[in-house]
Amino acid sequence: MVKFFRTHVLVCAGTGCVASKSIAVKKALEVELAKHHLEDEVQIVATGCNGFCAAGPVMVVYPEGIFYQKLKPEDMPLLVEEHLLNGRPVETFMYKDPLKKQIVPKMHDIAFFGLQELRALRNKGIIDAEKIEDYIARDGYFALAKALNEMTPEQITGEIKESGLRGRGGAGFSTGLKWEFAAQANSTIKYVLCNGDEGDPGAFMDRSILEADPHVVLEGMIIAAKAIAAHQGYIYVRAEYPLAVNRLKIAIAKARDFGLLGKNILDSGFDFDVEIYQGAGAFVCGEETALMTSLEGKRGMPRPRPPFPAHKGLWKKPTILNNVETYANVPPIILNGARWFNSLGTEGSKGTKVFALTGAVNNIGLVEVPMGTTLKTIICDIGGGIPNRRKLKAVQMGGPSGGCIPESLIDTPVDYESITKTGAIMGSGGMVVIDETTCMVNIAKFFLEFTQDESCGKCAPCRIGTKVMLDILKDICEGKGKEGDVETLEDLSVTIKSASLCGLGQTAPNPVLTTIRYFRDEYDAHIKEKICPAHSCVELIKFVVNGEVCKKCGKCVKACPASAIAWEKGQTACIDRDTCVKCKSCITTCPFRAIE
Amino acid sequence: MAKITFEDLKKIKEQYRASTTLREGGARAKVSVHMGTCGIASGARPVLKALVREVEDRDIKDVIVTIAGCAGQCTQEPMATVEIKGEPPVVYGKLNEAKAKEIFAQHIVGGTVLEQYTVEERA
Numbered sequence: 001m002v003k004f005f006r007t008h009v010l011v012c013a014g015t016g017c018v019a020s021k022s023i024a025v026k027k028a029l030e031v032e033l034a035k036h037h038l039e040d041e042v043q044i045v046a047t048g049c050n051g052f053c054a055a056g057p058v059m060v061v062y063p064e065g066i067f068y069q070k071l072k073p074e075d076m077p078l079l080v081e082e083h084l085l086n087g088r089p090v091e092t093f094m095y096k097d098p099l100k101k102q103i104v105p106k107m108h109d110i111a112f113f114g115l116q117e118l119r120a121l122r123n124k125g126i127i128d129a130e131k132i133e134d135y136i137a138r139d140g141y142f143a144l145a146k147a148l149n150e151m152t153p154e155q156i157t158g159e160i161k162e163s164g165l166r167g168r169g170g171a172g173f174s175t176g177l178k179w180e181f182a183a184q185a186n187s188t189i190k191y192v193l194c195n196g197d198e199g200d201p202g203a204f205m206d207r208s209i210l211e212a213d214p215h216v217v218l219e220g221m222i223i224a225a226k227a228i229a230a231h232q233g234y235i236y237v238r239a240e241y242p243l244a245v246n247r248l249k250i251a252i253a254k255a256r257d258f259g260l261l262g263k264n265i266l267d268s269g270f271d272f273d274v275e276i277y278q279g280a281g282a283f284v285c286g287e288e289t290a291l292m293t294s295l296e297g298k299r300g301m302p303r304p305r306p307p308f309p310a311h312k313g314l315w316k317k318p319t320i321l322n323n324v325e326t327y328a329n330v331p332p333i334i335l336n337g338a339r340w341f342n343s344l345g346t347e348g349s350k351g352t353k354v355f356a357l358t359g360a361v362n363n364i365g366l367v368e369v370p371m372g373t374t375l376k377t378i379i380c381d382i383g384g385g386i387p388n389r390r391k392l393k394a395v396q397m398g399g400p401s402g403g404c405i406p407e408s409l410i411d412t413p414v415d416y417e418s419i420t421k422t423g424a425i426m427g428s429g430g431m432v433v434i435d436e437t438t439c440m441v442n443i444a445k446f447f448l449e450f451t452q453d454e455s456c457g458k459c460a461p462c463r464i465g466t467k468v469m470l471d472i473l474k475d476i477c478e479g480k481g482k483e484g485d486v487e488t489l490e491d492l493s494v495t496i497k498s499a500s501l502c503g504l505g506q507t508a509p510n511p512v513l514t515t516i517r518y519f520r521d522e523y524d525a526h527i528k529e530k531i532c533p534a535h536s537c538v539e540l541i542k543f544v545v546n547g548e549v550c551k552k553c554g555k556c557v558k559a560c561p562a563s564a565i566a567w568e569k570g571q572t573a574c575i576d577r578d579t580c581v582k583c584k585s586c587i588t589t590c591p592f593r594a595i596e
Numbered sequence: 597m598a599k600i601t602f603e604d605l606k607k608i609k610e611q612y613r614a615s616t617t618l619r620e621g622g623a624r625a626k627v628s629v630h631m632g633t634c635g636i637a638s639g640a641r642p643v644l645k646a647l648v649r650e651v652e653d654r655d656i657k658d659v660i661v662t663i664a665g666c667a668g669q670c671t672q673e674p675m676a677t678v679e680i681k682g683e684p685p686v687v688y689g690k691l692n693e694a695k696a697k698e699i700f701a702q703h704i705v706g707g708t709v710l711e712q713y714t715v716e717e718r719a
């Protein structure tokens with residue numbers, strides 16, 4: 001018999017909340033519960049990422065569904081005594097809507113949660129990721145049972161194809177088609193791989209799924225294995241994700257224990273097992289052929305395609321590789337049918353997409369929305385808008401392979417086709433919000449620095465081309481830009497895109513091209529007038545206070561670590577440029593953007 | 597452990613259904629024991645514990661036992677409100693463990709309101 005607890009307290013133990021000390025909060029909670037002899041009545045569950053990372057550490061109390069945020073260990077005595085003992089939820093720890101200035105007690109009434117549609121993340125924050133029973137209680141492994149006992153491999157592939165599911169790792173290739181190719185390949189040995197490399201800077205979709213719901217990925221992989229007749233799988237995760245690796249290890253051990261991995265799964269006669277392979281975190285190892293080379297024990301470098309992995313993949317055997325989120329979408333499709341899945345979304349993009357929303361936005365966190373939701377809804381409603389009363393300038397999507405979408409296109413629906421039209425890409429789900437204080441040339445430089453650094457060096461266009469482009473961008477940001485630089489960048493981009501061996505080089509120029517397309521005036525201002533309109537590039541800032549804009553508040557004076565600003569009440573501040581160390585503290589602090 | 601079959605999966609799901617119900621809603625009935633300082637002083641804790649034990653002993657999966665703040669009628673404490681889906685809530689007062697058990701059996705399981713223990717008019 002399973003013990004009954006009247007109240008469940010779900011404490012987020014995702015990487016974000018752990019970093020903001022949720023484990024200490026949980027310990028304090030345990031102590032307080034024991035003090036009041038409540039440990040038999042109240043169950044504490046450590047969950048994976050809840051998603052609302054900006055509010056962490058967070059906790060949800062059921063059955064009421066009360067959401068508590070920004071908790072500290074010393075808050076626990078009050079919370080336990082008031083809410084868990086006396087039955088009076090504590091307003092102090094609740095979420096306050098920044099626009100309506102109202103307290104919102106229940107999680108589902110908070111806009112950040114209410115506007116989301118959880119499918120790939122359906123178990124996040126609601127189950128104990130380390131308990132297989134919690135997963136089974138939410139229909140876990142029921143899709144597997146259906147696939148193994150009631151469906152032929154062709155039916156599985158057919159269902160996935162009909163669902164319209166496309167790869168969530170970046171390229172957006174039809175998952176069903178990919179499986180069909182591998183299923184048709186003639187070989188007694190085949191492999192099913194999961195891509196958990198997640199190399200895009202700032203992205204944490206896959207990590208969160210692995211931490212919150214590792215079994216869903218295993219279940220998706222076993223179903224894929226049945227569809228293509230594979231008996232061995234590997235999950236490639238970066239070693240920088242220790243919590244995800246650990247939860248996966250526990251999940252695999254449990255699944256083996258239950259006979260959900262190994263020989264004769266669910267008494268169906270089908271065999272499949274999975275191993276974890278920890279990668280060292282090179283960005284290029286997320287590329288499919290490089291990932292397979294790395295798995296083979298060699299240096300992770302891409303190889304030319306064809307042959308495609310569906311025919312000659314890992315150890316030259318037919319192989320499918322799918323992203324973590326792609327696999328997370330598979331079990332519910334098998335269980336509820338293709339039609340259930342593709343009833344949501346747009347013409348060419350079905351289902352939902354998970355985004356790691358970050359940058360200049362109030363509600364930083366993990367969001368899952370139906371395909372076709374506009375950028376505006378994601379940023380302004382779910383994300384709660386831009387902090388510090390600043391203006392939205394652009395959204396960067398698709399990480400180093402993607403591009404910047406300007407504010408004027410904020411009504412663009414998020415689906416593969418519409419995002420590609422803007423010049424950016426859907427990518428794996430990185431979404432960085434950029435406000436007016438960010439320089440677009442600098443953003444392009446940032447991403448190119450990343451790709452240039454991560455280029456494996458195998459092919460010349462990527463190795464040399466990205467370096468040359470980066471040097472030009474650096475010059476522009478330092479005021480050494482020349483007439484014609486933009487054209488050179490464009491020329492180089494064309495060559496690098498068409499001549500590079502793998503997707504890394506083929507997409508590396510995208511951040512540069514999109515910023516040129518939408519923010520050409522900023523490039524020109526840097527090159528011709530030697531000014532940075534966002535007041536961001538240090539070499540182009542004069543560090544003088546514009547007396548017409550300055551409101552004489554004196555905030556810059558307090559912010560200056562070098563005491564380089566002279567100011568008296570009622571007067572415009574004045575920066576002594578000999579003492580100034582150009583740290584930009586004054587610029588970030590000034591609410592009126594008066595320092596130029 | 598022994599390898600499981602589809603039947604076992606279904607059994608595990610059923611065993612854990614009480615947890616699922618509690619976190620996701622969809623309970624058939626809910627009992628809220630009113631705590632607060634005076635509730636606890638007059639014996640709300642043992643009433644609550646008795647109700648929790650009922651759920652456990654009967655292995656019931658679709659009933660939530662929870663707590664609420666003070667109901668504001670100190671002379672009637674300990675109090676509890678029973679809400680059965682689709683029916684108006686019923687407030688009981690001056691409870692003790694025995695009465696709580698009786699209410700659980702008759703009202704929550706059996707569906708009959710125990711008028712002799714109710715406090716207010718059925719709202």
Ligand SMILES: Cc1cc2nc3c(=O)[nH]c(=O)nc-3n(C[C@H](O)[C@H](O)[C@H](O)COP(=O)(O)O)c2cc1C
Nearest residue numbers: 167168169195198199286287288322323326503504
């Ligand atoms: C440079 C580079 C890095 C990539 N990194 C990842 C990654 O971290 N995770 C991922 O799932 N796909 C990544 N991809 C895409 C993979 O090559 C591949 O398309 C994907 O894993 C296939 O799975 P899907 O069809 O489910 O998306 C990367 C591609 C390139 C070119």
